[in-house]
Amino acid sequence: GAGVSQTPSNKVTEKGKYVELRCDPISGHTALYWYRQSLGQGPEFLIYFQGTGAADDSGLPNDRFFAVRPEGSVSTLKIQRTERGDSAVYLCASSLMDRGTEAFFGQGTRLTVV
Amino acid sequence: GNSVTQMEGPVTLSEEAFLTINCTYTATGYPSLFWYVQYPGEGLQLLLKATKADDKGSNKGFEATYRKETTSFHLEKGSVQVSDSAVYFCALDLEGGSYIPTFGRGTSLIVHP
Numbered sequence: 001g002a003g004v005s006q007t008p009s010n011k012v013t014e015k016g017k018y019v020e021l022r023c024d025p026i027s028g029h030t031a032l033y034w035y036r037q038s039l040g041q042g043p044e045f046l047i048y049f050q051g052t053g054a055a056d057d058s059g060l061p062n063d064r065f066f067a068v069r070p071e072g073s074v075s076t077l078k079i080q081r082t083e084r085g086d087s088a089v090y091l092c093a094s095s096l097m098d099r100g101t102e103a104f105f106g107q108g109t110r111l112t113v114v
Numbered sequence: 115g116n117s118v119t120q121m122e123g124p125v126t127l128s129e130e131a132f133l134t135i136n137c138t139y140t141a142t143g144y145p146s147l148f149w150y151v152q153y154p155g156e157g158l159q160l161l162l163k164a165t166k167a168d169d170k171g172s173n174k175g176f177e178a179t180y181r182k183e184t185t186s187f188h189l190e191k192g193s194v195q196v197s198d199s200a201v202y203f204c205a206l207d208l209e210g211g212s213y214i215p216t217f218g219r220g221t222s223l224i225v226h227p
Contacts, residue, residue: 042217100146100165103215105158
């Protein structure tokens with residue numbers, strides 16, 4: 001595609017529910033990153049994929065968060081038993097995975113847990 | 115650990131004023147350094163980058179020089195415009211196999227006519 005696409009753009013869910021956030025990266029980009037951005041803060045790293053595998057998931061805050069990228073392209077971030085503190089903008093980025101390479105970001109999914 | 119520290123915002127300037135947004139970093143090894151910009155209602159996008167010491171990145175009138183001795187990458191522009199109003203993020207990526215960009219907290223710039 002022309003850019004990184006994230007769906008939905010907005011998601012409102014009730015506390016305790018399960019949500020899935022989707023990211024469609026730029027075609028040919030092997031690296032895919034998920035970040036979380038709270039108001040007034042910079043993007044906070046969650047997880048990084050190189051191809052199909054999660055190469056670094058050290059940023060996931062707890063075991064309620066999980067992400068997959070089964071075919072090395074589209075990725076889904078899954079959040080179980082959502083909490084109000086999970087409310088944030090979830091950003092996806094992709095890149096060619098090389099030193100000094102630009103990361104291309106999607107518009108983000110704004111998640112609100114009520 | 116590896117981190118980026120940016121000056122607190124918001125930075126409020128009049129049009130045609132000189133802009134400096136400070137950024138310092140802590141990293142093991144030799145990172146590449148970036149400035150990303152987020153315009154209102156838009157996603158993050160790369161503004162400029164530098165991949166080694168003493169390199170200068172430039173774009174749209176903005177410049178930043180990779181200073182290894184002071185571990186800094188300050189963003190400058192000689193004459194800002196209202197359209198430069200945005201949030202600016204300093205970032206680094208790390209040599210050594212996994213180039214995961216690490217971001218500062220962002221600095222909001224507001225330019226008045």
